Amino acid sequence: MVVANGLTIPEATPDSRSAERPTLPRHAVSLRTWRRSDYESVWARADWMLRQPREIVARSAPGMLLGVLFYQNSTRTRLSFEAAARRIGGSTIGFSDVTTTRAGDFYRESLEDTVRVVGSYADLLVLRHTEDTAAERAAAVSQVPVISAGTGDREHPTQAMLDLWVLHSKLGQLKGVTLGYAGDPTCRHARSLIHGLAAFGAAGIVFLAPDGALVPDDVQRTIRDTGMSMETAGSAAELLRKVDAVSMIPFELSDFHETAVHTHTRSHRLDERFVFNSALLGRTGTGVPVVHTGPRGPELPPETDDLANVHYFEGVAKGVILRSALLAELFSSRRIR
Ligand code: CP
Numbered sequence: 001m002v003v004a005n006g007l008t009i010p011e012a013t014p015d016s017r018s019a020e021r022p023t024l025p026r027h028a029v030s031l032r033t034w035r036r037s038d039y040e041s042v043w044a045r046a047d048w049m050l051r052q053p054r055e056i057v058a059r060s061a062p063g064m065l066l067g068v069l070f071y072q073n074s075t076r077t078r079l080s081f082e083a084a085a086r087r088i089g090g091s092t093i094g095f096s097d098v099t100t101t102r103a104g105d106f107y108r109e110s111l112e113d114t115v116r117v118v119g120s121y122a123d124l125l126v127l128r129h130t131e132d133t134a135a136e137r138a139a140a141v142s143q144v145p146v147i148s149a150g151t152g153d154r155e156h157p158t159q160a161m162l163d164l165w166v167l168h169s170k171l172g173q174l175k176g177v178t179l180g181y182a183g184d185p186t187c188r189h190a191r192s193l194i195h196g197l198a199a200f201g202a203a204g205i206v207f208l209a210p211d212g213a214l215v216p217d218d219v220q221r222t223i224r225d226t227g228m229s230m231e232t233a234g235s236a237a238e239l240l241r242k243v244d245a246v247s248m249i250p251f252e253l254s255d256f257h258e259t260a261v262h263t264h265t266r267s268h269r270l271d272e273r274f275v276f277n278s279a280l281l282g283r284t285g286t287g288v289p290v291v292h293t294g295p296r297g298p299e300l301p302p303e304t305d306d307l308a309n310v311h312y313f314e315g316v317a318k319g320v321i322l323r324s325a326l327l328a329e330l331f332s333s334r335r336i337r
Helices: 036-051 076-087 111-119 134-141 157-171 188-199 217-225 236-242 278-283 312-332
Strands: 002-004 007-009 065-070 091-095 124-129 146-151 178-182 204-208 229-232 245-248 290-292
Touching: 036 157, 036 188, 036 312, 065 076, 065 111, 076 091, 076 124, 076 146, 076 312, 111 124, 111 134, 124 134, 124 312, 134 146, 146 157, 146 188, 146 312, 157 188, 157 245, 157 290, 157 312, 178 188, 178 236, 188 217, 204 236, 217 229, 236 278, 290 312
Parallel strands: 065 091, 065 124, 124 146, 178 204, 178 245, 204 229, 245 290
Antiparallel strands: 002 007
């Protein structure tokens, strides 16, 4: 029990420094370089934050300024990062509509220059972008840590960290787990998630993909190279019989290379084989934890929201905690300019 600034702190802040590597990777742009101990550092701090009153969490990164550079639409990722920055004692600057900046008008200011300009004001940057290599390009020139909030169709590291954290908490471990991946496997989330599964020694992955969607070659290669097994299922019922947990994404994706897609209307109809309804989850999938990246569609109807093993909105809420922990970790290990 510690008393600091008039507040009683019931537990010590978790020691996030492992012997294996003293700090997290400087940037969080790809999970390819993340080790098991890196996830565990962030999750330990997130678990600690879950148990603390808000006023204690608010002392995690006092004065931190997060630069929010969103070149593409978002609900969950941007707003949870903004909430996270405030929850840990910091604040934000940035944009969610690039047309209000010099990158989105006559000047077409480059990504590199925009990153260097906002990085001159902020302690950390979070970037969502339409181009596959945007996060790497930003990290290459940035004075401060860069976090990818989803770039092109490459990676979405923090969503994968979040989904794996939730599943780890439900299953007790990820080693030896067979994960069902339901939805379009060309999603950027899949690329990040598979790196995380490999870091924990998962046994394999079973895909349930919309008709005609193929698992991209590079994703298959990563699965093969890391010794995991790969299978496909033809229906939600078959998938649920084969796996320990399910990670879901939409079956109908927007174009990750566009800022926003307004011209295409989602069908909101989905072949019954792909729908995880409450009857099926109750019959076959009871006890199989299910997470979903959002935005959820007909594949996970609202009737499932109250099922004990469906953790969609729990994941949404925990996104703030996970991102709070990541920001606090990166902020505490930043290099002083
Ligand atoms: N999961 C996710 O990336 O959602 P948003 O597009 O709303 O940020």
